[in-house]
Amino acid sequence: MRLEERLDAIVLGAFLVTSAVASQLFHRISAEGELARERAAELESLASLGMRAMTAVHARDALQIVSVSVREHLGATGCRVHTLTDGRGMTSAGDPDGPENREPVTLAMQRGMRVAVLAGGPLRVIPDQMEPLSVALGGQVARRLLIPLRGGTEVIGVLDVEGESGLVLDSANARVLDALVYYAASAAERARLERAGARLEALQGAEEMRAAVLASVSHDLRTPLTTIKALASQLHVMGDDRSEVIEQEADRLNRFVGEMLDMSRLTSGGFVPRPEVAPVEELVVGALQQVEGSFGERRIDVRMPAHDPLPLAWMDMTHTVRIVVNLLENARKYSPGESPVELVVESAGAQMHISVCDRGPGIAPSEVNRIFDALYRPATARADAGSAGLGLAIARGLARAQGGDVVWTERPGGGSIFTLTLPAATVADLDPPRPGIFTPS
């Protein structure tokens, strides 16, 4: 439910309660003719109070209105409404000269029961919510009264009324107090929702800001990186071998930025995959095209399914290529030596498996659950492995966002197998009849 809708519901509820109280009063009025005029005035002032409290622009104003009314109607000398804040602290609205002592407030808040401060200082907790105050106090004079305010089943605040020479709690006053407690509770709930809404807005603002900053950082980095690479190639022409290192480092920096952007999109929900039916071969072509440069002499052995000439799967091509690239790069970085990396495509019923198998050190059992965490790098990893430790987290995130997954298994004979699973497709999935205008995705 949106904030506005909840506020509307509260206002509606408040008017329903007002009318219930009013009709109850009205019945008594007709029975007790003498009191009719007095009660009519009471009714009118309650209704007008309700109107004012509920239409106040801010919850704090509503609390103020309630607190002023309590003083007017009950002859109280001070009134405040304490509401819980998110940090479980308290904030108070109403009479600036209101009661100071926090102890009874905390008691009422924690127990969710009414608390009376009697003449001379002793506290009296009234456990029965329904018991009329005058009955519960049995003739004792209350100088201060603390009534819990509820939002649903939770106590969200306390109405705090003080009468220096004692509060008069006859049945008429008790009824007014009931109504005021209700208004105060609505206003306190509203205050809570306003805070939650403000927090949500702040969070959204922060998220937008983060995305904007990342996008701009990545754009601002591209220019100097392009320049650096161009200058490196000048150095190379002049015969300086260090140019190669400069270029590699620029590429590495560029990868970091790309990974950070991907991660940010994944965690903020900014990545919306559009899976389509596509040949797995195209995925393999795209991934190999990107990584074979960095593999140099090292081989990537590709095995396609023997009995399916055209394996198909549902995938968002651009992002799925990134998954396979990350897995291949991961294999290159963490499995040293010249042993070839295998890329195996197998169809497994309703799923397509694309596995990257290496002969590296494998993963220690204690680390299996953590390798897919962002920024995690195994203890055995070289410090200069050239990665921010986001590759596997991104791979799994991108896979899961489109109905697949990435899992690790131990490779028989030593090493790791990282398997990307995607929903398999058939040629029959290819032909949803659609109007023939080309609609690029």
Added chain:
Amino acid sequence: MTERLRVLLVDDESQIRRAVTHLLEPLHATVTAAVSGRDALTLAAAERPDLIILDLGLPDMDGTEVCRDLRKWSNAPVLVLTARDQDHDTIAALDAGADDFVSKPFSPAAFLARVRALLRRAGRSGERQSPVIATGELSIDLASRTVLREGRPVHLTPTEWELLVVLATHGGKVMTHRQLFTRVWQGREHGDAQAHLRVHIAHLRQKIEQDPVRPRHLQTEIGVGYRFVCD
């Protein structure tokens, strides 16, 4: 004496302009710089450049718009500078008439290779001398509509043939999914165009490539299109 090559470089960032100018040195070209789309159009009309290098993120105009305006009166090859997360803009620019793209930060070698390929293609303008496109182990005869791989005929379906012809006659140039679809299917009704295109390309690779997962000719530009590479 041959005339010097004229290159129009359009980028609002001075660092990129300087870097690209350095990279172009081996071509001994006269490089004219423009910092906005409007500048670019004016200078292109005045200088008649042999090549236009165009950044897509210009302050005043969409790069795509610049391409579209240029193409109304100029055939000069256009190489766009783009970024990894700008697939949409890249495709739009290519569809609007740009010839190729490189993503920033680009490798100098790849950049120069693209520039040279564009100039070579532009220099070959006019009629094709021979109906046969021969590259490596592959020979495509446009007249007799036959394909030979290592001298042996390859059987292609009509769609695969059309696709191969469109790609091979634009050798070296990246063709967007839309461009291929429009030329091969000519607007006929079809289901999911992009998915069908990928499937046909996969079949074609299996027929004409020695190693279909490492295609020498039918290369992919993920998210953008395909490119037929001649040896």
